[in-house]
Amino acid sequence: GEKVEQHESTLSVREGDSAVINCTYTDTASSYFPWYKQEAGKSLHFVIDIRSNVDRKQSQRLTVLLDKKAKRFSLHITATQPEDSAIYFCAASHYAQGLTFGLGTRVSVFP
Amino acid sequence: DAGVTQTPRHEVAEKGQTIILKCEPVSGHNDLFWYRQTKIQGLELLSYFRSKSLMEDGGAFKDRFKAEMLNSSFSTLKIQPTEPKDSAVYLCASSPVQNTGQLYFGEGSKLTVL
Numbered sequence: 503g504e505k506v507e508q509h510e511s512t513l514s515v516r517e518g519d520s521a522v523i524n525c526t527y528t529d530t531a532s533s534y535f536p537w538y539k540q541e542a543g544k545s546l547h548f549v550i551d552i553r554s555n556v557d558r559k560q561s562q563r564l565t566v567l568l569d570k571k572a573k574r575f576s577l578h579i580t581a582t583q584p585e586d587s588a589i590y591f592c593a594a595s596h597y598a599q600g601l602t603f604g605l606g607t608r609v610s611v612f613p
Numbered sequence: 614d615a616g617v618t619q620t621p622r623h624e625v626a627e628k629g630q631t632i633i634l635k636c637e638p639v640s641g642h643n644d645l646f647w648y649r650q651t652k653i654q655g656l657e658l659l660s661y662f663r664s665k666s667l668m669e670d671g672g673a674f675k676d677r678f679k680a681e682m683l684n685s686s687f688s689t690l691k692i693q694p695t696e697p698k699d700s701a702v703y704l705c706a707s708s709p710v711q712n713t714g715q716l717y718f719g720e721g722s723k724l725t726v727l
Binding site for chain 2: 536538544545546547548551591599600601602603604605606
């Protein structure tokens with residue numbers, strides 16, 4: 503089955519700087535790559551996703567890049583703010599399959 | 614619109630007991646997922662239903678874990694018998710689009726097995 507590796511377990515970023523989280527996946531059939539955010543004591547909520555028919559997607563301060571050849575995707579957060587502090591999970595799946603998640607990256611934004 | 618509702622929020626069980634966790638998905642959603650979340654293993658898929666049909670049953674969890682979707686608005690996860698290693702947060706999520714759509718997660722049921 504699919505395996506998703508999230509390369510950074512923690513990330514410490516100065517407020518206003520950029521943060522990048524990298525993930526790799528193993529199943530070439532995977533076609534959907536979402537990202538979820540989990541704030542302290544709360545459940546996961548969706549932040550952004552990308553499908554395999556594009557290689558870049560942007561939503562406000564978030565950009566997702568997908569490199570299908572390398573089986574790699576990444577989340578870029580620009581102009582980080584204190585409210586960006588959370589655990590971020592990448593995930594992958596293909597049709598008729600549940601999402602496989604990475605282990606999460608704890609992002610801390612400091613002043 | 615009500616989100617995904619999970620009950621109970623906290624459960625403490627003795628080893629060997631049977632526990633049942635409940636989930637009400639967002640109204641109108643077709644897909645329902647059960648995940649287990651621990652610090653070491655992260656999020657592990659336990660079961661995936663589409664329109665009440667079981668699509669995926671996490672292989673490692675088959676022997677003591679059973680998820681059912683009795684109707685489109687209610688699902689249960691039974692763990693029988695519980696073991697201390699089952700201590701985790703159990704998350705239910707639903708999705709309006711066939712699998713490749715955004716998941717809406719419940720707040721989770723935190724299970725502690727003594």
